[in-house]
Every structure is written in structure tokens, then in C-alpha cells.
Amino acid sequence: MNKHSSSTNKKKILVADDDTAILHVMTLMLEDDGYEVTSTLDGETVQKVQNELPDLVLLDIWMSGIDGKEICKQLKSQKKTKHIPIIMISANKDTRDIAKEAGADDFIAKPFEMQDLLAKVEKYTK
Amino acid sequence: MDKKIKVPFTNKTTTKNAREVSVVGDDEGYRLFVEGVKEYAMIMLDLKGYVIGWNIGAENLLGYKEKAIVGKHFSRLFTLEDRKASKPKLELEQALETGTGDDENWLVRRDKSQFWASGMSTPLRDKAGNLLGFAKIIRDLSERKELEQQKDDFISMASHELKTPLTSIKLYAEILHKHLEQIKETKGLSHLTKMQEQITKQENLIRDLLNVSKIQSGMADYQTEEFNLDSLVKDTAKELEATAPTHTIVVEGKTSHKVSAIKEHIGQVLTNFLTNAIKYSPEAKKVIVRLFENKKSVTVSVEDFGMGIPKEQKKRVFDRFYRSENVKTKSLSGYGLGLYIAAQIIKQHGEQIKVESVEGKGSTFSFSLPIKKK
Numbered sequence: 138m139n140k141h142s143s144s145t146n147k148k149k150i151l152v153a154d155d156d157t158a159i160l161h162v163m164t165l166m167l168e169d170d171g172y173e174v175t176s177t178l179d180g181e182t183v184q185k186v187q188n189e190l191p192d193l194v195l196l197d198i199w200m201s202g203i204d205g206k207e208i209c210k211q212l213k214s215q216k217k218t219k220h221i222p223i224i225m226i227s228a229n230k231d232t233r234d235i236a237k238e239a240g241a242d243d244f245i246a247k248p249f250e251m252q253d254l255l256a257k258v259e260k261y262t263k
Numbered sequence: 264m265d266k267k268i269k270v271p272f273t274n275k276t277t278t279k280n281a282r283e284v285s286v287v288g289d290d291e292g293y294r295l296f297v298e299g300v301k302e303y304a305m306i307m308l309d310l311k312g313y314v315i316g317w318n319i320g321a322e323n324l325l326g327y328k329e330k331a332i333v334g335k336h337f338s339r340l341f342t343l344e345d346r347k348a349s350k351p352k353l354e355l356e357q358a359l360e361t362g363t364g365d366d367e368n369w370l371v372r373r374d375k376s377q378f379w380a381s382g383m384s385t386p387l388r389d390k391a392g393n394l395l396g397f398a399k400i401i402r403d404l405s406e407r408k409e410l411e412q413q414k415d416d417f418i419s420m421a422s423h424e425l426k427t428p429l430t431s432i433k434l435y436a437e438i439l440h441k442h443l444e445q446i447k448e449t450k451g452l453s454h455l456t457k458m459q460e461q462i463t464k465q466e467n468l469i470r471d472l473l474n475v476s477k478i479q480s481g482m483a484d485y486q487t488e489e490f491n492l493d494s495l496v497k498d499t500a501k502e503l504e505a506t507a508p509t510h511t512i513v514v515e516g517k518t519s520h521k522v523s524a525i526k527e528h529i530g531q532v533l534t535n536f537l538t539n540a541i542k543y544s545p546e547a548k549k550v551i552v553r554l555f556e557n558k559k560s561v562t563v564s565v566e567d568f569g570m571g572i573p574k575e576q577k578k579r580v581f582d583r584f585y586r587s588e589n590v591k592t593k594s595l596s597g598y599g600l601g602l603y604i605a606a607q608i609i610k611q612h613g614e615q616i617k618v619e620s621v622e623g624k625g626s627t628f629s630f631s632l633p634i635k636k637k
Contacts, residue, residue: 158431165438228426230419230473248430248466251437 147173148262151191153183153208154226155199163195163254170255172262183208190221192262198227198235209239222261304401307387310394312337312355324380324403326373337399340370342377348613355397358384367404379408415475422473429469433462471600474531475583478607489521489635492529492561493554499533500552507541509548516554518561522632528608529632535601536565536628542597543590544569544625556634564629571622581606581616589622602628 150172154160160176167174175191177183180203183194194212198205209225212218225236228247236244243257297305297318304324307316313336317329325332325340338351345351345368358364365383372378382401388394436459443452500512522529540550547568555562572580576587584599602616609616609630620626 156427156431159427159434162431162434162438166434169438228423228430230423247426248433251434 147171148193149173149175149189149191150193150195150258150262151183151186152176152195153180153205154178154195154197155180156197159197166251166255167258170258172258180205180208184211186212186218190218192221193258194221194223195258196223196225196241198225198229198232206235206239209236209241213240224257224261302402304399306337306399306401308337308355308384308397308399310396312351312397315396321401324372324378324401325370331373342369342371345369354382354384358386358397359394362386370401379404418472418475422469425469429462429466433459433466436462471604474604475600475607478528478604478611487523487525489523490526491518491521492563492632493517495526495530496533496552496554496563499530499537503534503537503541510541510544510550511548512537512550512552514552514554518554518556520556520561520634522561523635524612524632525608528611532605532608532630533563533565535605539601539628540565540567540569540626543567547625558634560631560633562629562631564627566625566627568625571624571626572618572620573622574620577618577620580618 148171150167152160152163152167152174153176154163155178157178160178164174164176183196184203196205196209205225205227209223212221212223222242223240225232225239225241225244226247226249227235227244229235232244232246242261245254245257300318300320301323302320304321305316305318306314306321309315313334314332315334317327317332321332322328336351338346341351350366350368354364354366356364363383363385365381367379367381369377370380370382380401381404382399384397384399386394387396387398436455440452440455440459443455497514500514504510504512537550537552544550544567549568551566553562553564553566570589572587573589579585580587581602582599583603585603586597586599590597605628606616612632614630614632617629618626
């Protein structure tokens with residue numbers, strides 16, 4: 138039933154947001170669409186990704202404690218992680234500019250449609 | 264035609280433009296009263312707008328001593344931009360036409376600093392109705408302007424915060440929708456669809472509120488670009504036609520010159536015009552968009568054949584949160600922001616929106632943009 142689970146290895150997505158409801162609903166959506174999802178409320182977890190690198194990171198810009206923009210810059214500056222596509226997500230009115238400045242591959246503005254997010258996720262995990 | 268003008272603001276006798284100005288003794292009490300008003304600038308102008316009276320409030324607020332300003336034209340109190348747009352002249356004309364000309368704008372002090380002012384001009388006439396000059400009262404609204412800024416910052420922050428829970432509500436609803444479709448739960452699905460429509464409404468409101476604060480905080484973040492209005496008009500019309508199966512949007516005419524403007528904002532104006540045209544003409548089937556140009560500018564107009572705007576409310580439709588009475592009684596939803604946003608955008612491009620409307624017949628909204636010179 139899930140278009141992405143037919144392959145032996147499900148694509149791994151790391152979702153980082155400081156809002157629990159957003160994390161929960163995004164996990165539901167993505168798992169339903171056949172992805173393997175790890176979610177975190179803590180920005181630092183994303184920075185420490187070393188083993189089992191995800192295929193895509195969905196990153197909120199305003200992670201409490203640490204700025205999502207900085208996390209993105211850091212991942213994009215390290216040899217081991219710079220190839221991982223990052224989509225920045227935010228309700229901030231300047232999401233487009235912030236994502237560009239941080240070196241993210243794409244962005245999506247809150248509130249968004251489920252289809253729009255799934256289309257972007259598919260594009261970057263192909 | 265020499266006329267005696269009672270000048271309560273000053274003790275001196277001034278002769279200006281062959282007009283004799285004198286102080287009449289029994290006005291002493293009144294003079295003291297006017298002089299004593301320190302918070303309000305009270306200025307008296309002759310027929311052509313030259314200063315003939317200046318109270319202490321005007322001195323405090325604008326920095327000119329009475330001696331230094333009497334005999335000078337009042338247009339020097341306006342910004343260069345407003346002078347170029349003939350605002351001083353327009354203000355007096357409006358005062359003559361309607362009995363009072365009021366406006367809020369930036370005014371310039373003697374030291375060139377500016378402040379946000381509310382001003383009101385009233386024509387002064389003698390008993391026989393002959394025009395003697397104008398009285399202008401000005402108040403410093405800088406503090407209020409600052410509070411407005413704080414309010415806009417608050418709206419901006421609040422809309423941002425409101426978007427987060429809205430995002431999860433919207434997504435949960437979509438997941439639920441999918442689930443109910445799968446199990447063919449039609450009754451639940453019908454309720455949920457209604458709920459989703461309301462979510463969209465709320466989403467639009469938050470977007471509009473954010474737009475208001477974004478547009479007011481200036482255009483610094485936006486780049487003007489050169490583009491042809493025709494394609495923007497056609498794209499916007501097509502997009503809105505798709506969401507409104509009840510109406511056909513006819514685009515007539517074309518333009519050949521490019522304009523220099525903020526494309527995103529002009530697109531927003533067109534969207535707001537067309538959305539209104541469709542919304543306020545529920546019984547009509549057609550909206551006409553016209554494009555035309557002359558040597559100087561390109562104009563777009565949007566005409567609908569709907570309920571129109573009552574004559575006396577025509578001016579106020581551009582006010583923030585204003586909704587005309589006939590719209591309110593028909594209980595059509597809206598927040599009174601669309602035209603306000605549109606007017607602000609066009610104003611920031613140095614132009615004005617024009618509206619023609621006949622109640623019960625329909626309305627035409629239009630704006631022009633100057634042609635980009637090669």
C-alpha cells in the first residue's frame with residue numbers, strides 16, 4: 138500500500154521541530170507514505186547525526202535552544218553530511234531567504250498542504 | 264479686493280499680497296486663548312496659503328518663530344515628496360470643497376526633522392460668505408505612530424505563532440479526511456469538509472493580517488522589477504477563475520510597455536480586486552478586466568456587475584477593517600483588509616486606486632503605474 142516501502146530499504150527522514158504536534162502529525166504522514174521517520178525536539182540531536190545518516194532532513198528554523206539555520210549551515214559544511222538534502226520549514230515570513238542563506242536545498246512555509254510536503258520529500262529522496 | 268482679516272494669533276499688523284491684516288481689540292481674550300494652546304499648532308493662512316498667523320503651539324511643534332514664518336508659504340511644512348505631489352494645494356482645495364481638509368502625513372520642522380502629524384484645514388469666511396483664508400490645526404502624532412508600529416510588530420509575531428498550531432490542525436484534518444474516505448464514512452466526511460473550509464478561512468485571515476504588517480513595515484525587503492502587466496493580469500485572472508466556477512473573467516485590451524514595480528505586491532492587488540469582484544457580485548456571471556495605456560502610464564481596471572458601494576461609503580472602503588453596510592447586511596464574510604492592503608501597496612508605488620461604483624449596479628476599481636522609460 139505504501140509506494141516507498143516496496144523497496145527493501147525505506148528512505149530515512151529526520152524531522153526536527155520544537156512543536157510536538159507538528160512532529161507527531163508529520164511522522165504520521167510520512168510513515169503512512171512509506172518512509173522511516175526519526176523525529177526530535179532537540180536541535181542538538183540533529184547536529185550529532187553521525188551513524189545511520191538520514192536520506193533527508195526536515196528542519197524547523199526556530200528550534201528552541203539552537204537556531205535551525207545554524208544546524209543547517211553546520212550539516213552543509215561537514216564532509217560526512219553535506220550531501221544530505223535539507224528542507225527548511227517555518228512559519229517565519231522570510232523562510233525563503235533564511236533557507237537560501239543557510240544553504241538548504243529547499244524550503245516550505247507553514248501552514249502547508251500535505252501533498253506539497255510529500256511532493257518535496259519525494260523529489261529529494263528519489 | 265482688500266479684506267480685513269482678524270488675526271487672533273498675532274499682535275502685529277501684516278500686509279501680504281495687498282491684503283490688510285489687522286488685530287481687533289475685542290479679540291484679546293480669544294488671542295490669549297489661541298496663544299495659550301501649546302499642544303496644538305494653530306496656523307492661519309491667507310487665500311493662497313501664505314502664513315499670516317502662528318501660535319505658540321506651532322512654534323513648539325514646528326520650530327519656527329512667528330517672525331520667521333509669517334509671509335512664507337505653508338507648503339514648506341510638507342515633505343519634498345508631498346510638495347511634488349501637490350499635497351498642500353490639494354489640502355486647501357479639499358477644505359474648500361468639503362468644508363474641511365484633513366489628513367495624516369509627515370511634516371517637516373525648521374531643523375528638517377520630521378514628525379507624523381494629523382492636520383485639519385478649514386476655510387474661514389466672513390458673514391457674507393466671502394473666503395478670507397484658512398485655519399490649519401496640527402497635532403503631533405509621533406507617539407501614536409510608534410504605538411501603531413508596536414501593534415504591527417505584535418500582529419506579525421502573533422500571526423507567526425498562530426501558524427504553528429494551524430499547521431498541525433490542517434495536517435491532522437487532511438489525514439483524517441483520507442482515512443474517512445478510505446472507510447467511506449460519508450457523514451463524517453461531510454462534517455470534516457466543512458471544518459476544513461473554516462480552517463482555510465482562518466488561514467487566509469492570518470495571511471492577510473501578516474500582509475498588513477509586512478506591507479506597512481515597508482518595502483525594503485522587496486526588489487522592484489520591470490515586467491509586463493498583461494501576463495501578470497492574465498495569470499492572476501486564470502488562477503482565480505479556477506477557484507470561482509460561477510464567474511468568467513474576461514481580459515480586454517493589452518499594453519506594450521513595461522512597468523517598474525514590486526511584482527509580488529501588484530499581483531496581490533490584482534488578486535484582491537478580482538476576489539472582491541467575484542465575492543460581491545454573487546448573481547453576476549462575468550468580471551471584466553481592462554488593460555490600457557497612454558504615453559505615461561499603464562492602467563488596469565476590474566469591473567464587476569454586483570452590489571456596488573453606497574455613495575457615501577465609497578471613500579471609506581480603503582480604511583483598515585472597514586466594510587460597507589450593504590456588504591455587512593448580506594452577511595458576506597470578510598475582514599475589511601483586502602482593499603486596505605491594495606491601497607497601501609499602490610500608495611507605496613506613488614499612485615492611487617480609483618473607484619467608480621453605483622449601488623446595485625457594480626463597481627470598477629483601477630490603478631495606473633508609470634511606464635518604465637527606456
